[in-house]
Amino acid sequence: MQKTYITTAIPYVNGTPHLGHAIDYLLADTYARYRTQQGDEVRLQVGTDEHGNKIFKKAKELNIPVEDYVSENSKKFQQFITKLGVEPTDFIRTTDQDHERRLQEIWHRLEDHIYKDSYEGWYCEGCEGFVTQKEYDENDGICPDHKKPYEKISEENYYLRIADFKDKIKTAIETDEMKILPDFRKKEILKLLEDSPDVSISRPREHLTWGIPVPGDENQVMYVWMDALANYITVLGYPEQDISDFWPANVQIVGKDILRFHAIIWPAMLLGLGLPLPKTLLSHGFVLVDGAKMSKSIGNVVDPLDVLSRHGLSAFRYYFLRHADTFLDSDYTDEKFEEAYNNELANDFGNLVQRLATMCKKQNLNGLADFCPSIDEEYNNLMDNFCFSRAFDYAWAKIQAINKRIDDTKPWALAKEGKNEELKSLLESLVSDLMNANYLLKPFLPEASEKVEAVFKSSDQIIPPLAPLFPKLRSA
Numbered sequence: 001m002q003k004t005y006i007t008t009a010i011p012y013v014n015g016t017p018h019l020g021h022a023i024d025y026l027l028a029d030t031y032a033r034y035r036t037q038q039g040d041e042v043r044l045q046v047g048t049d050e051h052g053n054k055i056f057k058k059a060k061e062l063n064i065p066v067e068d069y070v071s072e073n074s075k076k077f078q079q080f081i082t083k084l085g086v087e088p089t090d091f092i093r094t095t096d097q098d099h100e101r102r103l104q105e106i107w108h109r110l111e112d113h114i115y116k117d118s119y120e121g122w123y124c125e126g127c128e129g130f131v132t133q134k135e136y137d138e139n140d141g142i143c144p145d146h147k148k149p150y151e152k153i154s155e156e157n158y159y160l161r162i163a164d165f166k167d168k169i170k171t172a173i174e175t176d177e178m179k180i181l182p183d184f185r186k187k188e189i190l191k192l193l194e195d196s197p198d199v200s201i202s203r204p205r206e207h208l209t210w211g212i213p214v215p216g217d218e219n220q221v222m223y224v225w226m227d228a229l230a231n232y233i234t235v236l237g238y239p240e241q242d243i244s245d246f247w248p249a250n251v252q253i254v255g256k257d258i259l260r261f262h263a264i265i266w267p268a269m270l271l272g273l274g275l276p277l278p279k280t281l282l283s284h285g286f287v288l289v290d291g292a293k294m295s296k297s298i299g300n301v302v303d304p305l306d307v308l309s310r311h312g313l314s315a316f317r318y319y320f321l322r323h324a325d326t327f328l329d330s331d332y333t334d335e336k337f338e339e340a341y342n343n344e345l346a347n348d349f350g351n352l353v354q355r356l357a358t359m360c361k362k363q364n365l366n367g368l369a370d371f372c373p374s375i376d377e378e379y380n381n382l383m384d385n386f387c388f389s390r391a392f393d394y395a396w397a398k399i400q401a402i403n404k405r406i407d408d409t410k411p412w413a414l415a416k417e418g419k420n421e422e423l424k425s426l427l428e429s430l431v432s433d434l435m436n437a438n439y440l441l442k443p444f445l446p447e448a449s450e451k452v453e454a455v456f457k458s459s460d461q462i463i464p465p466l467a468p469l470f471p472k473l474r475s476a
């Protein structure tokens with residue numbers, strides 16, 4: 001059995017889950033479900049990134065012990081993941097004892113590539129990262145993502161010698177040994193890699209208390225990115241256990257803002273450990289709200305739990321998996337969401353199920369209990385290349401084609417004319433089309449898809465669902 005490993009970025013826990021966080025999870029879960037359908041044994045990792053000054057300061061501000069603060073917020077992410085219908089096999093917290101111990105061993109193993117030096121540079125606490133003087137100048141001293149001035153930091157740090165691995169990383173990216181998707185991001189990374197300096201991987205304890213100690217130097221604490229990136233292998237048991245069944249990962253899913261950490265520091269760590277590089281790094285776009293970045297100051301932050309409770313899981317997955325292009329930024333507004341729900345999910349799909357089941361019932365047709373979906377190479381090709389929104393479009397076109405086929409063949413006219421045999425075989429063929437399309441939709445809309453199966457894939461008589469699968473929203 002083929003083994004597949006899929007990873008997601010682990011969010012900081014200095015806040016609760018927001019809409020943007022959902023994207024990593026939904027893409028990863030969709031791929032996991034698809035690979036499972038294809039017969040693979042799948043591991044899907046999720047987790048929380050719990051160290052660093054940002055988190056420490058927030059807990060202090062709220063006057064909560066930092067351990068309690070991170071545990072509470074980590075739980076909220078866990079609940080959020082469940083609410084999204086995501087079924088991970090592994091949940092890792094960077095405060096897990098196993099992770100801490102394993103990370104220290106990883107540090108030891110990288111020691112040939114680590115050196116200590118003093119450093120002066122510009123730091124953004126929001127990014128938990130240093131920027132070069134060039135970036136500082138281009139951004140006029142203010143982080144464009146966090147709208148805060150960079151801080152000048154001067155301190156002794158340990159460094160990972162990126163220079164030791166640059167050529168190998170470059171070749172791996174160029175040859176697609178480590179494939180970066182989409183292609184325009186690959187070009188950006190190759191450019192960035194050219195003048196990428198060695199990276200600081202620790203900070204003095206007086207500047208960073210909440211983190212994993214550097215082994216053998218009690219004055220230094222590991223940099224949060226070093227800590228966080230390692231989660232992808234510590235969760236598999238590295239270095240104590242042989243991870244070769246699941247490593248290298250088939251795909252690591254991250255947002256565009258953190259691709260650079262995954263495409264430069266992470267491969268350097270892996271090469272230093274003598275481990276293979278991930279097969280694919282998929283960078284997705286951002287969810288904007290009404291064309292703007294979500295921000296508390298603009299007041300346009302959308303609470304995903306609110307959207308979920310108002311419209312349900314299928315509506316949520318439908319919008320963000322189909323209408324958010326996998327690789328580009330996408331836009332959320334209540335209006336667009338409700339329009340997609342009413343016109344597409346409720347009309348195209350929900351009505352089709354109801355309509356077809358009603359016609360089948362009138363003819364006393366039984367479901368297709370032994371139905372076996374046909375292989376669709378075009379769909380598989382899109383899914384294998386992680387073009388999820390396009391694969392979803394493709395599956396949706398099948399739903400629209402069934403609607404059109406019903407309109408064209410007019411089963412009700414056959415019924416009127418008493419052509420019962422013809423009608424039955426037409427309905428059976430339509431049900432079979434629907435079951436095939438439904439199978440393609442299953443990784444995206446597992447919940448709805450199972451309901452459709454319950455109606456048509458049974459040895460009993462087909463009975464239309466008692467309530468519409470997707471009741472129309474009244475506000476629209």
Ligand code: MSP
Binds near residue numbers: 012020024049256258
């Ligand atoms: N802790 C780091 C990741 C470490 S992974 C080894 C981090 N956390 S985060 O909470 O800021 O972001 C978590 C994920 O959410 C990232 O993939 C990030 O790109 C994604 N998103 C955050 N805001 C987003 C949107 N508005 N839209 C889509 N994804 C966004 O970075």
